[in-house]
Amino acid sequence: MQFRDLGAQYKVLKTEIDAGIHEVIDSSAFILGKTVTELENMLAEYVGRKYCIGCANGTDALQLALMIWGVGPGDAIFTSDFTYFASAGTASILGATPVLVDIDLETFNISPEALEKAIQKVLAEGKLKPKAIVPVDLFGQPADFTMILPIAEKYGLKVLEDGAQGFGGSLNGRRACSFGDMSTTSFFPAKPLGCYGDGGAIFTDDAEVDARLRSLRAQGKSSVDKYDNREIGMNSRLDTLQAAILIPKFKAFVEYELDAVNRVANWYTQRLKDMFVTPIVPEGFYSSWAQYTILMDSRDERYVMQKYLKTQGIPSMVYYPRGLHKQEAYRWMNLDDSDYPNTIEATSRVLSLPMHPYLTEDDVDTVVKTMMKGR
Numbered sequence: 001m002q003f004r005d006l007g008a009q010y011k012v013l014k015t016e017i018d019a020g021i022h023e024v025i026d027s028s029a030f031i032l033g034k035t036v037t038e039l040e041n042m043l044a045e046y047v048g049r050k051y052c053i054g055c056a057n058g059t060d061a062l063q064l065a066l067m068i069w070g071v072g073p074g075d076a077i078f079t080s081d082f083t084y085f086a087s088a089g090t091a092s093i094l095g096a097t098p099v100l101v102d103i104d105l106e107t108f109n110i111s112p113e114a115l116e117k118a119i120q121k122v123l124a125e126g127k128l129k130p131k132a133i134v135p136v137d138l139f140g141q142p143a144d145f146t147m148i149l150p151i152a153e154k155y156g157l158k159v160l161e162d163g164a165q166g167f168g169g170s171l172n173g174r175r176a177c178s179f180g181d182m183s184t185t186s187f188f189p190a191k192p193l194g195c196y197g198d199g200g201a202i203f204t205d206d207a208e209v210d211a212r213l214r215s216l217r218a219q220g221k222s223s224v225d226k227y228d229n230r231e232i233g234m235n236s237r238l239d240t241l242q243a244a245i246l247i248p249k250f251k252a253f254v255e256y257e258l259d260a261v262n263r264v265a266n267w268y269t270q271r272l273k274d275m276f277v278t279p280i281v282p283e284g285f286y287s288s289w290a291q292y293t294i295l296m297d298s299r300d301e302r303y304v305m306q307k308y309l310k311t312q313g314i315p316s317m318v319y320y321p322r323g324l325h326k327q328e329a330y331r332w333m334n335l336d337d338s339d340y341p342n343t344i345e346a347t348s349r350v351l352s353l354p355m356h357p358y359l360t361e362d363d364v365d366t367v368v369k370t371m372m373k374g375r
């Protein structure tokens with residue numbers, strides 16, 4: 001069994017994907033061009049934003065967005081402690097300071113209460129200027145924007161939604177990648193909408209920001225002359241071959257894959273809910289199930305289970321084994337475990353199970369029966 005079966009998906013979509021790849025090669029138009037524009041337009045319309053700007057990966061997407069606001073030394077960027085490193089690392093690489101915030105243990109997303117306390121603490125200390133919040137849509141479920149957006153407004157902060165895992169999710173009918181001032185996503189192969197390499201995108205409703213992002217992803221060039229550089233930018237374009245691969249994948253994602261992963265999640269939850277803490281999708285939220293993650297009783301129980309599953313050919317993953325405050329790269333911040341009780345719980349107990357749209361009910365039964373034996 002595969003953790004995320006990209007081969008099964010390719011079998012279904014092979015004709016369209018291969019045709020898209022060959023069209024790009026036949027045209028020799030490898031950099032940007034109509035295929036990238038077509039994809040950008042489809043994605044913007046789907047999430048409900050005016051503009052989508054493709055770029056090289058989800059990390060660059062975050063960095064480019066922060067560059068738009070001139071984020072740099074002295075700025076505090078608030079983000080979740082329980083996420084992939086890029087959510088915070090992109091602030092650091094620009095010289096800003098990530099302020100890591102504990103999570104809500106039910107949803108694994110940033111805790112709005114802890115967020116407000118962290119903002120107040122930074123203000124009281126007076127060393128850093130609170131600049132932006134980067135809420136992460138972890139495991140496919142949007143962060144709690146109904147709480148986060150009013151906090152951002154109260155303190156005059158920008159909001160950059162890290163939707164790398166959230167594409168396809170929604171909150172009260174509004175799609176992920178449409179919240180806050182800007183949003184980003186990643187097309188890393190294992191993401192809800194993944195390509196066959198690296199890719200990412202930024203979403204905005206602001207025409208000026210759209211134009212600047214198109215410039216910043218290409219060395220800060222002017223819109224008419226590639227060799228007229230107006231500001232310091234990156235080389236971070238979405239590869240045209242990846243865009244060609246994403247177009248048929250996006251159609252499948254919308255037509256049936258999103259429904260399929262939700263069906264798989266329900267099968268798991270029905271069978272596992274009396275044995276483990278299964279994922280909670282609160283009223284109004286809809287997940288794109290980047291991961292199906294349960295909480296085991298303890299680190300030891302997880303260790304034994306993961307080992308047993310492996311012997312039975314069932315892959316499982318620990319996303320994430322440590323909070324960002326425990327990363328060596330952030331040791332200099334001297335952050336204390338006592339400020340992150342929920343991250344500590346999550347990192348000790350989470351276990352992610354195989355999850356993708358091509359899992360059958362029999363596959364889920366196999367995983368569950370094996371877990372029952374492995375207990």
Ligand SMILES: Cc1ncc(COP(=O)(O)O)c(C=O)c1O
Binds near residue numbers: 059165
């Ligand atoms: C929450 C989150 N943010 C950012 C990223 C970065 O995306 P990429 O790997 O495309 O650079 C990822 C993906 O790995 C992620 O999971």
